[in-house]
Amino acid sequence: MSDKKHKLKVLTELDKQHFIHPTSSMKQLQEEGPVFLFTEGEGIYLKDIMGRKLMDSLSSLWNVNIGHGRTEMGEAAKEQMNKLAFTSAFNNWSNEPAIRLAAEIANWTPGDLNATFFTSGGSEANDTAFKTVRHYWKIKGHPEKKKIISRRLSYHGLAMGATSATGIKQFNTFTTSIAPDFYYVDSSIESLKDFIEQEGADTIAAFVSEPVQGSGGVNMPPEGYFQKVREICNENGILFISDEVICGFGRTGKNFGIEHYDVIPDIITMAKGITSGYAPLGGMIVSEKIHQELIEKTEGNFWHGYTYSGHPTSAAIGLKNLEIIKEENLIENVQAAGEQMLEGFKWIKEQNSKVKDVRGLGLLGAIEFEKASASTEPIGPNIVAKALDKGLICRSVVYDGQDTLAFAPPFTITKAQMEDMIQIIQESMQDV
Incomplete structure (x- = not known):
């Protein structure tokens, strides 16, 4: 047996015994090992x-x-790790890469979306947005506005809130109970209008959608869809979240996918393209209006955060990634x-x-x-x-x-x- 085949056999057995894979067939992995x-x-x-x-x-x-194998990304990570691999951003602490990346993101976003809360990935980004919009309405005196509307065949991640917003039944039925106050509509303006009329705008916190549905089949929106969604959200006091985890940072040929439709959302969630996968990183970007209202009306702490929010090394990698996209x-x-x-x-x-x-x-x-x-x-x-x-x-x-x-x-x-x-x-x- 060659060295490569021997190594493959050893790793395959270790994989079967110890590694639980995401979104994979557990039985097939046990029988055959990784593909x-x-x-x-x-x-x-x-x-x-x-x-x-x-x-x-x-x-x-x-x-x-x-693309894979960009050595300059490894060099950026090494340089930052040698100086400061990690420090918390809790308790009003900060670090230079996180600050500079947040400022750079504001140069990429449409309209006045210019303040970023960092997460470890897209699921956390969407969970953060869902919690934030509910907190936002609570501090504005409307705690009853808590329902989140998403579209069928949408994918928003697999944390608890993100799973509940994902409109693909296979992910919802994996667990015996999803989070409350999440609802799905068809990809038509009539479906959205009917839902708002049925439930009442005074109970709805936000509408969330990918500009182009990715995992649901790369589905394009109907003509004029997001322009109408923006109007309906404005008319009914509903926040509009654009999930740009796949579409963001150039994937669709613009900085963000929603820009194809001449619409500015209230919140953007992002991940994947911010580092091109060279480090885990995501985030929620909010408008200046929402940011200022959160500052003015939140008493005490903003009681939400992750250990790796504002991770210095991930932020340094994000900065290098955006630099490469621009320079090339x-x-x-x-x-x-x-x-x-x-x-x-x-x-x-x-x-x-x-x-x-x-x-x-x-x-x-x-x-x-x-x-x-x-x-x-x-x-x-x-x-x-x-x-x-x-x-x-x-x-x-x-x-x-x-x-x-x-x-x-x-x-x-x-x-x-x-x-x-x-x-x-x-x-x-x-x-x-």
């Missing part, structure tokens, strides 16, 4: 323990935006590569009668097949398996009967690499 054991990454590629190279067309979890004009590349990707998807649709729809915004795209019937298995998972054989990682979405392939390649993808990606998808579909 891939990755050891290296470079650009848009990952390499596993056996030396196999795979194109990462989903940026791992929609997040490795600047990566959002411009997202726009160009996104157009190429969508044109490629349209070409694929012309070649395949089973393709129902193709869509994309920046480097966030999808190929949707005709929905599987009760007696027909979706074809997406089989295409994913064929693509893996050909060296491409992509993702199948089969929630609620849909049959969709999702894509979100790193911002650094070249024209030639995009051509390779499109060709592999087409060949994989032909095989299936």
Whole structure:
């Protein structure tokens, strides 16, 4: 047995015994071990323990935006760790990287969203927003405004509040009880209006939505949807939270996804793209109006926080990541590569009668097949398996009967690499 095979065998057994994986089949892991054991990454590629190279067309979890293996990110982490790896931000303590990153984020955000509360990731960011909007209405004398509205097929994370806001039933039914005062509407203005009329605006704290639904199938909003949502929220005294965990920091071809719709939310939640996955970091960004009202009306402490809120090393990595995106004009590349990707998807649709729809915004795209019937298995998972054989990682979405392939390649993808990606998808579909 080669050294690589021996190491793989040892690690596989240790994995089965000791590592509980997120959003994975526990039975399959016990029987077969992990599908891939990755050891290296470079650009848009990952390499596993056996030396196999795979194109990462989903940026791992929609997040490795600047690509794998950026040594300057490691250097930024090392420099900060050598000076100050961690210190708390509780009790009015602070640190330079967190301050500078919060200030830099204010340069990226639309409108007057300019104050950030840092978390360890997207789930915590959304939980923070839900707690904050309820606190906000409480200190303004409206404690009854506590309901959170989200959209069906939305994904907002898997902490308790975030799970409860996520409109995908598989995540909700995992537990026997979700948090109270979370409700879902269809992706139509009529559904939102009907809900507000039924429940009463005086009971609703906020509406939360991804600009483009990611994990739910890369679903685009209806024409004019968010403009109408903003009007309805204004008319009814409801705060609007834009969940930019996937869409933020350039993924859609603008700084934030909501900017495509000429709408400014009251709160933005973010994570993934702030560090491109090089360190865990997320946050809630609030408007100047909300920030000032929180300062004026909150008595005593803001009783919410995480150990790693404002983590100095994560903040330093975030700063370096945003610097790279700007200096390398990566959002411009997202726009160009996104157009190429969508044109490629349209070409694929012309070649395949089973393709129902193709869509994309920046480097966030999808190929949707005709929905599987009760007696027909979706074809997406089989295409994913064929693509893996050909060296491409992509993702199948089969929630609620849909049959969709999702894509979100790193911002650094070249024209030639995009051509390779499109060709592999087409060949994989032909095989299936």
